[in-house]
Amino acid sequence: MLTLLGIFVIASTAIAQPAAVKPYVICIDPGHQLKGNNQLEPIGPGATVKKPKVSSGTSGVATKKPEYVLNLEISLKLRTELEKRGYKVVMTRTTHNVDISNKQRSDIANRAKADLFIRIHADGDSSPKTAGFSVLYPSQSNKYTKTIYAKSKKASELIYQGMKNATGAKSRGVVPRADLTGFNWSNVPVTLIEAGFMTNPAEDRKLSQASYQALLVKGISDGVDRYFGK
Numbered sequence: 422m423l424t425l426l427g428i429f430v431i432a433s434t435a436i437a438q439p440a441a442v443k444p445y446v447i448c449i450d451p452g453h454q455l456k457g458n459n460q461l462e463p464i465g466p467g468a469t470v471k472k473p474k475v476s477s478g479t480s481g482v483a484t485k486k487p488e489y490v491l492n493l494e495i496s497l498k499l500r501t502e503l504e505k506r507g508y509k510v511v512m513t514r515t516t517h518n519v520d521i522s523n524k525q526r527s528d529i530a531n532r533a534k535a536d537l538f539i540r541i542h543a544d545g546d547s548s549p550k551t552a553g554f555s556v557l558y559p560s561q562s563n564k565y566t567k568t569i570y571a572k573s574k575k576a577s578e579l580i581y582q583g584m585k586n587a588t589g590a591k592s593r594g595v596v597p598r599a600d601l602t603g604f605n606w607s608n609v610p611v612t613l614i615e616a617g618f619m620t621n622p623a624e625d626r627k628l629s630q631a632s633y634q635a636l637l638v639k640g641i642s643d644g645v646d647r648y649f650g651k
């Protein structure tokens with residue numbers, strides 16, 4: 422019995438590890454760009470409701486840094502870490518001077534057949550006291566995202582937990598949204614990380630620290646690993 426079991430284990434290990442394992446593909450979208458584009462596009466396939474192609478985002482009250490700069494900083498570090506962990510990463514942008522609408526960002530993830538589409542943003546609020554990170558996913562009632570709802574929610578929850586563990590930062594929950602163009606055009610599981618509030622002076626400064634960005638990236642990557650069962 423023991424001998425037989427031993428043979429079985431060796432055989433199944435050999436089958437489970439073929440020579441070349443195809444890596445999971447992650448598409449990272451650093452939110453916004455140098456200049457917003459207020460031309461309108463439909464918020465989903467066949468939608469009559471339209472929203473600006475890409476808004477200009479918030480900016481740091483203490484650092485004076487535009488959100489699009491912070492988003493790309495974090496995104497490039499996330500790319501490096503995910504590649505180190507064996508993922509194939511596709512970026513929607515690696516420079517600021519681009520003009521890519523939120524629909525077009527989803528198109529890039531769809532074309533790449535991404536296993537997960539991660540959108541990186543930072544938050545803003547009228548009150549400087551508001552702080553904390555959150556993770557957004559397409560809501561269950563949203564007709565555009567029925568097929569990606571469950572996986573998107575799961576990925577969002579695991580990334581949220583990973584970020585919580587890694588940063589210990591104040592957090593505001595995992596939040597369903599039906600109004601985001603970049604969700605509604607996506608055919609692949611999608612999540613949007615609001616890394617923190619740039620309108621809160623302390624959090625704004627923290628978000629720009631290399632050491633804190635490393636914690637954010639570790640937390641997100643740990644969540645991604647758990648989503649793919651690693």
Ligand SMILES: [Zn+2]
Nearest residue numbers: 452478542543
């Ligand atoms: Zn944003």
